[in-house]
Amino acid sequence: MTTVDSPEIPLYETLKRQGVRRELAFPEEEYRRRIxxxxxxxxERGLDVLVLHNNxxxxxVTGYDSHMPPSYAVTVIPASGDPVFNCAELESPVALYHGIVDDIRIFDWTRAENTASDLAGVLSDLGFARGRIGIELSNDENFxxxxxxxxxxxxxxxxxxxAEIVDATRVVLELRLIKSEAELEYMRIAGTYTWAALQASIAATREGVNENEIAAAAYQxxxxxxxxxxxxxxxLITGWRTGLMPHLPYRRHVVERGDLVYMEYSGTHWRYNAPSMRTTVIGEPTARQQxxxxxxxxxxxTLIAGARPGRTGHDVAMAAKAxxxxxxxxxxxxGYGYAMGMAVQPTWCEQSVYLAxxxxxxxxxxxTFHLPINPCYPGEMGVGFSESIVITETGAELLTPGLDRHLVVR
Known part of the structure; x- marks a missing residue:
C-alpha cells in the first residue's frame, strides 16, 4: 500500500502545546472530589483500575462533553493517582476544552476497529496487564x-x-444516584427550558397544523x-396514535378536530435533564378524554404527595396504582417513576432505580425521578402528564415548574 506524508499539523499535540482554556460545568475541585x-x-471492590465507557x-467524573456521545472515548481511573483519557484525536479538542484530564492517549479515528488494542496498550503501559480491571459491561437501564x-x-x-476483567457497571452509577445541590440547581434550570418548550408547542397547536410544526415550536x-x-x-404523538404511546416518532401527521396531542420534552443544562409531559385537545374534549x-x-x-425518604418504590407505586x-x-x-438526571443522547434515563x-x-x-404518567386505551387514545422531582428530607420537591397541569383545550 502506497502512503503519502501528510503536510497537516497534528491536532492534539498543537492544541496541547498552545494550551486550551477549559470550560467546565463545575469547579475542577468538584471533579477531583468525585474521582x-x-x-x-x-x-471496596478490590479494583486496580476502572475503565469507564459510559459517556x-x-x-x-471528568467534565468531558461531546456533541457525539456515541463515539468511543474511555476514562481509565487507577486505584490512586490521576485518570487517563483514551479517545480519537478528532475528540481531543473536546477533551481539552471540556475536561480536567491532562493525560490524553489518542488514536486515529479511521482505525476505530482497533480501539480494544489501543486500550490494551494503555492499560499495559500503566502497569495493569495483570491487574483486576473493572469495566462497565452492561447497560444498567432498559433505555x-x-x-x-x-x-x-x-x-x-x-x-x-x-488480567482479571470484572463487571463494574454500577461503580459510578451509585455515586451519580444522589444529586448535590449544584446538580439539582442545574436540573431546575433545565426544567424551565422544558416548560418553555411545552408552552411554545401548546401555543403552536391548532387544527390543521402538522406534528413537525408543533415539534419545531418545542425546539424553538x-x-x-x-x-x-x-x-x-x-x-410528540397526535390523534388515535396516542393509543400507541409513548415512543412513536413525530412525522408530519396533520392535527384534526377532536385529536389529543401528547408532548414529552426535556431541556438540558450542562447535560442535566428535567422532563415533563402535557396533553392538549383540539376542541372540547369528550367525557372519556376528560x-x-x-x-x-x-x-x-398522588405520587408527588407520597414520595418521601424511607418509603420504597413499591410503596409509592402501589398507592398510585389503586x-x-x-x-x-x-x-x-x-413505571410510575425512574431515575434520571445527567445524561447524553439518545436518552435521559440514568439507571435502574424505579417507582414500580x-x-x-x-x-x-x-x-431524582421522572414520573411518566401516560396511560392509553390501546389503539384509541392516550394522554400524558408528568413532572420531575427530587426526594427531600421530608418529601418531594418539583424540579419542573408544574404549571397548567390540566388537559389544555386548543
Whole structure:
C-alpha cells in the first residue's frame, strides 16, 4: 500500500502545546472530589483500575462533553493517582476544552476497529496487564446505554490474558444516584427550558397544523430559553396514535378536530435533564378524554404527595396504582417513576432505580425521578402528564415548574 506524508499539523499535540482554556460545568475541585469517591468505591471492590465507557459517567467524573456521545472515548481511573483519557484525536479538542484530564492517549479515528488494542496498550503501559480491571459491561437501564461492546471485550480479554476483567457497571452509577445541590440547581434550570418548550408547542397547536410544526415550536422554545442538545428529541404523538404511546416518532401527521396531542420534552443544562409531559385537545374534549386526563393527573399528584425518604418504590407505586380502577380498560406500563438526571443522547434515563411494583429499594434524599404518567386505551387514545422531582428530607420537591397541569383545550 502506497502512503503519502501528510503536510497537516497534528491536532492534539498543537492544541496541547498552545494550551486550551477549559470550560467546565463545575469547579475542577468538584471533579477531583468525585474521582476520589470513585477510587474509594474501587478500593471496596478490590479494583486496580476502572475503565469507564459510559459517556455520561465520564462526563460526571471528568467534565468531558461531546456533541457525539456515541463515539468511543474511555476514562481509565487507577486505584490512586490521576485518570487517563483514551479517545480519537478528532475528540481531543473536546477533551481539552471540556475536561480536567491532562493525560490524553489518542488514536486515529479511521482505525476505530482497533480501539480494544489501543486500550490494551494503555492499560499495559500503566502497569495493569495483570491487574483486576473493572469495566462497565452492561447497560444498567432498559433505555440507557454505555456498556462496553462485546467484540471489544473479547479482543481485550485476548490481549490481556493475565488480567482479571470484572463487571463494574454500577461503580459510578451509585455515586451519580444522589444529586448535590449544584446538580439539582442545574436540573431546575433545565426544567424551565422544558416548560418553555411545552408552552411554545401548546401555543403552536391548532387544527390543521402538522406534528413537525408543533415539534419545531418545542425546539424553538427550549433552545431560545437556553437549552443545549436535547438528550431525546421531542416526543410528540397526535390523534388515535396516542393509543400507541409513548415512543412513536413525530412525522408530519396533520392535527384534526377532536385529536389529543401528547408532548414529552426535556431541556438540558450542562447535560442535566428535567422532563415533563402535557396533553392538549383540539376542541372540547369528550367525557372519556376528560376523565382519562383527570385520573392521570390524580395519579401523578398522588405520587408527588407520597414520595418521601424511607418509603420504597413499591410503596409509592402501589398507592398510585389503586386509582386506575376509575378508568376501566386503560393500559399503563407500570413505571410510575425512574431515575434520571445527567445524561447524553439518545436518552435521559440514568439507571435502574424505579417507582414500580416490586421495587423494594428505599428512597433517599437527593434521588431524582421522572414520573411518566401516560396511560392509553390501546389503539384509541392516550394522554400524558408528568413532572420531575427530587426526594427531600421530608418529601418531594418539583424540579419542573408544574404549571397548567390540566388537559389544555386548543
Amino acid at each position: 476520589a469517591a470513585v477510587q474509594a468505591s474501587m478500593a 455520561a459517567s465520564t462526563n460526571y 440507557a446505554n454505555g456498556a462496553y461492546d462485546a467484540g471489544s471485550y473479547l479482543r481485550l480479554r485476548a490481549l490481556l490474558p493475565e 422554545g427550549a433552545v431560545t430559553a437556553g437549552s443545549e442538545l436535547m438528550s431525546i428529541d421531542p416526543m 376523565q382519562l386526563a383527570e385520573v392521570s393527573i390524580e395519579v401523578l399528584e 386509582l386506575w380502577h376509575k378508568v376501566p380498560g386503560v393500559h399503563f406500563h407500570g 411494583e416490586g421495587d423494594e429499594r428505599v428512597l433517599r434524599p437527593g434521588q
